[in-house]
Amino acid sequence: MIERVGAWRRRYVLAGLAAGAASLAAPSILRAAPSGKPVRVGATLSLTGFLAQTAIIHKIASELMVEEINGRNGLLGRPVEYVLLDDQSKPEMARSLYEKLITVDKVDLIQGPYATAPILAAMGVAQRYGKVMIQSSMGIPKLQTYDRAFPATPFGPEPDKTYPNVILDAMASFPTPPKTMVLLTSKFPSAQFMAKGMQTEAEKRGVKVLLYLEYESGNHDFGAIAARVKEANPDFLWVGSLGLESNLVLEALRKLDYAPKNHFHLYPAPGPLALSPDGNHALCSTFLEPDEPFMSRPGVKRIAGEFKERATKANLPYSTIDAQAMGMVSEWQILEAGVNGAASLDDAKIAAWLKKNRVDTVYGSLRFDGPYNHGDAAQLIKQVQNKEWKVVWPKEFAAPGVKLIAS
Amino acid sequence: MPSVTLLGQALISGVLAGGMYGLLAMGLSLSWGLLRLVNLSHFALAFLSAYIVYELGTNHGVAPWWSAAMIVPAMFCIGAGQHWLFDKFRVNELASLLITFSFAVILEAGIQLYWTADFRRYETAYSTLSIKAGPFYIPVLELTLCIVAGVLAWGTWLWLRKTYVGKALRASAEDADIAAAYGVNHKKLAYFLSGIGAAYAGVAGTFIALIATLAPAEIWTWLGVVFAVVIIGRLGNPLGALLAGMLVGASESLAMAVLSPAWAPVVSFSMLIVILLWDPEWI
Numbered sequence: 001m002i003e004r005v006g007a008w009r010r011r012y013v014l015a016g017l018a019a020g021a022a023s024l025a026a027p028s029i030l031r032a033a034p035s036g037k038p039v040r041v042g043a044t045l046s047l048t049g050f051l052a053q054t055a056i057i058h059k060i061a062s063e064l065m066v067e068e069i070n071g072r073n074g075l076l077g078r079p080v081e082y083v084l085l086d087d088q089s090k091p092e093m094a095r096s097l098y099e100k101l102i103t104v105d106k107v108d109l110i111q112g113p114y115a116t117a118p119i120l121a122a123m124g125v126a127q128r129y130g131k132v133m134i135q136s137s138m139g140i141p142k143l144q145t146y147d148r149a150f151p152a153t154p155f156g157p158e159p160d161k162t163y164p165n166v167i168l169d170a171m172a173s174f175p176t177p178p179k180t181m182v183l184l185t186s187k188f189p190s191a192q193f194m195a196k197g198m199q200t201e202a203e204k205r206g207v208k209v210l211l212y213l214e215y216e217s218g219n220h221d222f223g224a225i226a227a228r229v230k231e232a233n234p235d236f237l238w239v240g241s242l243g244l245e246s247n248l249v250l251e252a253l254r255k256l257d258y259a260p261k262n263h264f265h266l267y268p269a270p271g272p273l274a275l276s277p278d279g280n281h282a283l284c285s286t287f288l289e290p291d292e293p294f295m296s297r298p299g300v301k302r303i304a305g306e307f308k309e310r311a312t313k314a315n316l317p318y319s320t321i322d323a324q325a326m327g328m329v330s331e332w333q334i335l336e337a338g339v340n341g342a343a344s345l346d347d348a349k350i351a352a353w354l355k356k357n358r359v360d361t362v363y364g365s366l367r368f369d370g371p372y373n374h375g376d377a378a379q380l381i382k383q384v385q386n387k388e389w390k391v392v393w394p395k396e397f398a399a400p401g402v403k404l405i406a407s
Numbered sequence: 408m409p410s411v412t413l414l415g416q417a418l419i420s421g422v423l424a425g426g427m428y429g430l431l432a433m434g435l436s437l438s439w440g441l442l443r444l445v446n447l448s449h450f451a452l453a454f455l456s457a458y459i460v461y462e463l464g465t466n467h468g469v470a471p472w473w474s475a476a477m478i479v480p481a482m483f484c485i486g487a488g489q490h491w492l493f494d495k496f497r498v499n500e501l502a503s504l505l506i507t508f509s510f511a512v513i514l515e516a517g518i519q520l521y522w523t524a525d526f527r528r529y530e531t532a533y534s535t536l537s538i539k540a541g542p543f544y545i546p547v548l549e550l551t552l553c554i555v556a557g558v559l560a561w562g563t564w565l566w567l568r569k570t571y572v573g574k575a576l577r578a579s580a581e582d583a584d585i586a587a588a589y590g591v592n593h594k595k596l597a598y599f600l601s602g603i604g605a606a607y608a609g610v611a612g613t614f615i616a617l618i619a620t621l622a623p624a625e626i627w628t629w630l631g632v633v634f635a636v637v638i639i640g641r642l643g644n645p646l647g648a649l650l651a652g653m654l655v656g657a658s659e660s661l662a663m664a665v666l667s668p669a670w671a672p673v674v675s676f677s678m679l680i681v682i683l684l685w686d687p688e689w690i
Binding site: 052224257269318 | 409410412413416417419420421423424427515516519522523524525526527528530534535536537539544546619620622623624625628629656659660661663664667668669671672
C-alpha cells in the first residue's frame with residue numbers, strides 16, 4: 001500500500017493559489033508556501049500485523065506533521081510528499097521496503113519504522129545507502145550503532161539503568177517504600193531488556209525480587225501467573241507488558257480476588273488501562289502527557305487538539321495524544337530542523353548538523369552527541385488517576401495539584 | 408516448591424483456558440476430519456463474531472447472549488456458503504488450506520478497516536466474577552464457556568455416533584464412494600456440517616469477546632495451539648478436541664506455575680510431537 005500525503009492535496013493547491021494572490025500585497029516574509037518539486041520522505045509503518053495498534057497512531061501523527069511542515073515552508077521551500085508503505089510488522093518486509101523506497105521510489109529522505117526489530121532491519125539498508133534515519137521507538141539504544149541513526153525519543157543511551165531508577169526513586173518517596181517486588185515480563189526483546197535492567201537496579205537498591213517471570217508475547221492465559229503473583233504478594237508489581245497484556249494480568253489477579261499493592265506497566269495500551277476498573281493508580285513511563293507543563297511547549301496544544309480530532313475521525317477508541325504519537329511528531333521536528341539547519345537534503349550534511357546542534361521538539365530540547373547518538377534520558381512516571389493518565393514523577397513535571405498516590 | 412493452592416489454582420485456570428482451545432478446535436476438527444477441508448478461516452470467523460459481539464454490546468447495549476443468538480445462525484449460513492464455494496471449485500484438502508488462509512487474511516483486513524487495528528476490550532460487569540471454592544477461585548465466564556463447550560462437544564459427539572446423519576457423515580469421510588452407494592448424500596450433509604463448524608466459531612467468538620483482547624492480528628495467535636489440540640484430540644472428534652484442549656490448557660498452566668511461564672507454548676507442541684511419535688491407535 002502506498003499513501004501519498006501532502007504534495008498534491010487539494011488544500012495545498014488551493015492554499016498555493018490563495019498564497020499567490022496574497023503575495024501580491026503581502027510582505028516577502030509571508031510568501032512562504034512551499035513550491036517546486038516535492039521532497040519525498042519515505043517510511044514504513046506496521047499498518048497491519050501485530051504492531052498495527054501503534055502504527056495507526058504514528059500514521060495519524062505523521063500525516064499531521066507533514067501538513068504542519070507544508071503549512072510552514074516545507075523543507076527548503078519545497079513541499080513534503082510522504083511515501084508510506086506497510087511493513088506488516090515484519091522486519092524482513094521492512095528491510096525490502098526500505099530498499100524499494102531508496103532504489104525504486106527514489107525518496108530523498110527516510111524516516112524510521114516502528115519498534116526495535118523493524119528499525120534494526122531498516123537501519124541496515126539506511127547504512128548501506130548512507131541515509132539519515134530518525135526513529136522514535138527503538139527500546140534498546142545500544143543496538144543503534146549506525147552513526148546516521150538518530151533517536152527522536154529521549155530514552156537516553158542506557159534506559160535499562162535510567163528507567164528503573166526513576167521508578168525506584170518514585171517508589172522511595174512513598175510513606176512505606178516497597179521492599180519486595182515481582183517482575184513479570186513479556187519476552188518481547190525491548191520489554192525483556194528493561195525487565196532485566198529493573199531486576200538489577202532493584203537488587204542494587206535493596207528491593208528483594210521475589211519472582212522474575214517471563215511469558216511469551218501474545219499469551220492469553222494469565223491465570224497461573226496471577227496465582228504465582230498472588231502467592232508472592234509483593235509490595236510492588238512491575239509488568240513488562242505490551243498492549244492489553246496489562247489489562248489481562250490485572251483481570252486475572254482480580255479473578256483471584258487480589259489487587260496488587262503498587263503496579264507499574266511498561267508499554268500498555270494507555271486508553272484501555274486508564275479506563276479499566278483495575279487500572280486505578282497504575283503506573284507507567286512517559287515523556288509527555290497532554291497536560292501542563294507540556295502543553296505550554298510550542299505547538300503541543302495545537303498538535304494535541306489536531307491529533308484528537310483525527311484520531312476520533314479514524315475511529316480510535318482512545319484519541320488522546322500520548323508519548324507514542326508525540327514520538328512521531330518529534331521525528332518530523334528533528335528531520336525538519338536537520339534539513340533546514342543543514343540547508344541541504346544531503347544525508348551527510350544533515351547528520352553532521354544534528355550531531356552538533358540541539359533540536360527543540362515536543363519533548364523539549366534534544367541533543368544527539370552522546371553514545372549511540374542519544375542525549376539525556378527524560379523519563380517520567382505517569383499514573384492513572386480518575387481514569388486519566390497524569391504525570392506524577394519527577395514532581396516538577398506533575399500537573400498542578402497532581403501527586404503520586406501510593407496504594 | 409509451589410504450594411498445593413498454587414498448583415490447584417493453576418490446574419483450574421488451565422482446564423478452563425483449555426475450554427477455549429477446545430471450543431475453537433471443535434469446528435476445525437469436524438471440517439478437517441469429516442470434510443477433509445482444513446479451514447483456517449475458522450479463526451477469522453470466530454474473531455469476526457467476537458468483534459460483532461463487542462460492537463453490539465459496547466455501542467448498542469445488546470447483551471452478548473442476544474448477540475450470540477443472532478451471530479450463530481448467521482455463521483451457520485456463512486459456513487454453508489463457504490462450502491458451496493469449496494464444492495463449486497472442487498477444492499481439495501491442500502487447496503483448502505491456502506484458500507481459507509486467503510479468506511482469513513481478507514477478513515482480517517476487513518476487520519481492521521472497520522474497527523481499526525487498535526485494541527478493543529469488551530468490559531462487562533461479570534468479566535472478572537469468580538466463585539470461591541475453598542482456597543480456589545473459579546472464574547465464572549470461563550466456567551460458562553467450558554459448560555457450553557462441553558454440551559456442544561457431547562451433543563455433537565452423540566449426534567455423530569447415534570444418528571443416521573452422523574453415521575452417514577462418518578461413513579462419507581471414510582469412503583465417500585461406498586457411502587454414496589448406500590444412498591448417503593454427502594453433498595447435502597457437507598453443507599450442514601460446514602455450517603455447524605462455522606456456528607461453533609460464532610459461539611467461540613462470543614466468548615472471545617468476553618474473555619480476550621480484540622485486535623485483528625490476534626486472529627493468528629490461537630492457530631498453533633488449536634492445531635495441536637485438533638490433532639491430539641483426533642480429527643473429526645469434537646469430544647476429543649475439547650478434552651485435548653483441556654489437557655493442553657492444564658499442562659501449559661502447570662508449566663507456568665512450576666517452571667517459567669515462557670515454557671507454556673513448548674508444552675503443547677512437545678505433547679503433539681510425543682503423541683505423533685507414539686502414534687496411538689486413537690489418532
